[in-house]
Amino acid sequence: MGRYVPHDSLESPRFSGVRTFMRLPNARDLPNSDAVVVGIPFDTGASFRAGARFGPEGIRSASHLLRPYNPLQGIGIFDHISVTDFGDIPIVPGYIEESYEAIRRELEVIHRAGVVPIALGGDHSIALPELRAAAAIHGPLAIVQFDSHADTWDSYFGKRYNHGTVFRRAVEEGVLSPQQSVQVGMRGSLYGASDLEESRRLGFEVMSTQTVRRLGPEETVARIRERVGESKVFVSFDVDFVDPAYAPGTGTPEVGGFTSAEALELLGGLSGIDLIGGDVVEVYPQYDGPAQITSLLAATVAFELLSLLASVKKANVEQSGGTEDGLDH
Template sequence: MTQREAERDRASGQPLGPIDASKTPRFAGPATYARLPRLDQVPRADVAVVGVPFDSGVSYRPGARFGPTYVREASRLLRPYHPALDVSPFEVAQVVDAGDIAVNPFNINEAIETIEGAARELTTEGTRLVTIGGDHTIALPLLRAAAAVHGPVALVHFDAHLDTWDTYFGAEYTHGTPFRRAVEEGILDTEALSHVGTRGPLYGKKDLEDDRRFGFGIVTSSDVYYQGVREVVDKLRDRLGNRPVYVSIDIDVLDPAHAPGTGTPEAGGMTSRELLEILRGFRGLNLIGADVVEVAPAYDHAEITGVAAAHVAYDLVSLLAMRCES
């Protein structure tokens, strides 16, 4: 999109969309998410994609701090019409790239406070966020910001892991503890909590017992395989109802064949097709925010993980844009 075209769209009151790929090749131009306008180029935003380059809460392989930039680069091929949802998200809502939230990489507590403050500021006028991490520690401050607006929120958590552990090496705030802290803080609606795609070994049975006590239902990766997407979607929708819903997606919910670029990979995961189809089954739900985390580019190959994360974010953006349309 040229400067003149942007000025014309602003004057007409129409949402500013991505750069026109017929005039500027996809491999050229600024690397905003899906080549969307920046937040400072519009008077207000309905949906904002924001990065949080933070990975100081990881317990195994680092590198997710480079995820936001990487996912933006992988999003260059995205196009403006979503045929599966029959929506042009950038036409029905003003979607922007809000840049990155700069946080202290040496102080987790300070980083969490910074993320929460920035998320609250970004959402003061009703803007809904799709956040690209970063490690899963960032989900806690994002949920705090969401609950400040909507009250305790329902959660659908896509992940190979539960992320409801108590501490790790004595630390209360890590990428394996955000949802335990969120339950303890009362910012989650414990009648509507679901893990999807979990698998792999645990420290012991107590992990599952604690998780059940917090109110989580579990749809394992095997459940998705044996029951199928439609049955899983129906169960999730029944559990969520009309509540405000936050969706948190650790890219390691996908099998390493579909997402090798992540910090704690587990064999036997979902396919990217299964994940996208489940998300599309959320059409019409009261989705109020989402994140996609744990993309670690150093372990990726041929942008497999980056492309998967970019498309997952695109489906989330589309679902949120449709809420604006309705």
Template sequence: MPRFAGLATMMRLPSATSPEGLDVAFMGVPLDIGASLRAGTRFGPRSIRAESVMIRPYNMATGAAPFDTLQVADLGDVAINTFNLLDSVRIIEEAYTRLNAFPVIPLTLGGDHTITLPILRALTKKHGPVGLIHVDAHTDTNDDMFGEKITHGSTFRRAVEEGLLDCKRVVQIGQRAQGYTSGDFQWGVDQGFRLFTAEQCWYKSLTPLMADVRAIVGDGPVYLSFDIDGIDPAWAPGTGTPEVGGLTSIQGLEIVRGCKGLNLIGGDLVEVSPPYDLSGNTAQLGANLLYEMLCVLPGVQSR
């Protein structure tokens, strides 16, 4: 089948209706009603899948051969309520909670960053409080946005308040730009987060940083949440809240590859907004970052 034809699944993988028998499941959450500036991330999962068709099985840079040892399929999209954010959050939590009955690791195509809260709610029912590696231009620790407690900018404050995170094992990478107060980045640090701003990452490889990150998060369960706006808009313009001075696509690869050896229980790639991604480059980068997440999951062997 030509790569431009056939069913539009992630990386042209089999489409499945159940996680039974799977080690890893790709899932889409087409949500954008939690976003605060540009909309359009509801089309993110479809665009990421479309741009994933060129991804081949073997990772020539790292030697990872994920399909040699893991059963992987695309479970399609969560049927969110496009008119009600809180109901959508409930639906997402229930969908991921159902996965807990199976030994499957979910990798999620977003969707705005609101989706990580219900995913964490579901996964912590199985694993308890988890560590977090969070790549983003923003800390997403607002107390509220326009009076609303659940939005894409308040995800990780709610996660802390609900006891979903092991705060001493939380790392944030790539934060930058401006704030409403001088202490906007401080809230998470006060909870125990380690914060590495974009400026701390300029002009250097992030491979050494990831050695420090692995030491921080340790051997416990950890979740990887990658907001595509952590990458500079020169490489990833198709997102809702772009900020200049961000990470490069190469640094993004270094971050994900640097998670090898961790006890990853899931991951997501969020905030791809195709209406602002006319070339498809943002979705293509998102698809490749998700593939790299697959390549560092427990059980993946190298060739």
């Protein structure tokens, strides 16, 4: 069959229809998909504001503004990959470990089918079951984490599972390879110097906001690409990477961050990496105001991740001299 593509917004208005991501079909047809967008409406792991459970809904609504051609990458996404909106994973509100198991179970099925999931969060604690599911199929992963917080505490209020401990747990469980991983954009006040030193001790490369600004986007991207090398890569984008002037609708905002344009430039520079999954997390629509600017940022980040997948698919087909009629599962 043909590719799954969005509804044609030149035939039906973008403000109409059911709110799926970019107006894609709501389908769970993994054999005929290259990638799926999946909602994970979980926020029990949050430590300050609550409400990221409404993030997938807000991101999907804002995504109807997006068009299928990405001028930064020079690619029409759906000319090269078949994508559906997979719907939401049925988490268990208030119960993090039960929700983790539900998330892992569903995402592992997606990875096993050779399909790349792009998740809409949800707070950042969802990254742990995402990584568990991906590593079960692909082995330990490299992560590129765009964030203002390292999320490598050992515990918070004596609890091991929340959005501040997720990447420490991932290293301990062996689902991440920290020597191929990088945390980009760290900034803001800390409980102590050890907050970031723990990340380095675990093996991550830590690039603070000040470091990224000193290096500039080209050198930052070069450092990221050198770090991940040929590894299977998971990209995790916390919207608090961006300054709250551009992304107010988040759970733990930190001033002094990046613009939306700077964030998209860094993401676009990752073209060609072996992306096997990604997410955009910590969107709180109730703090976003009527303009939906944080939701639109998050939708555009997911759009950029799909663009990276489409670029790789296009390059692989061109290199092999084949056609894109079939799916590469």
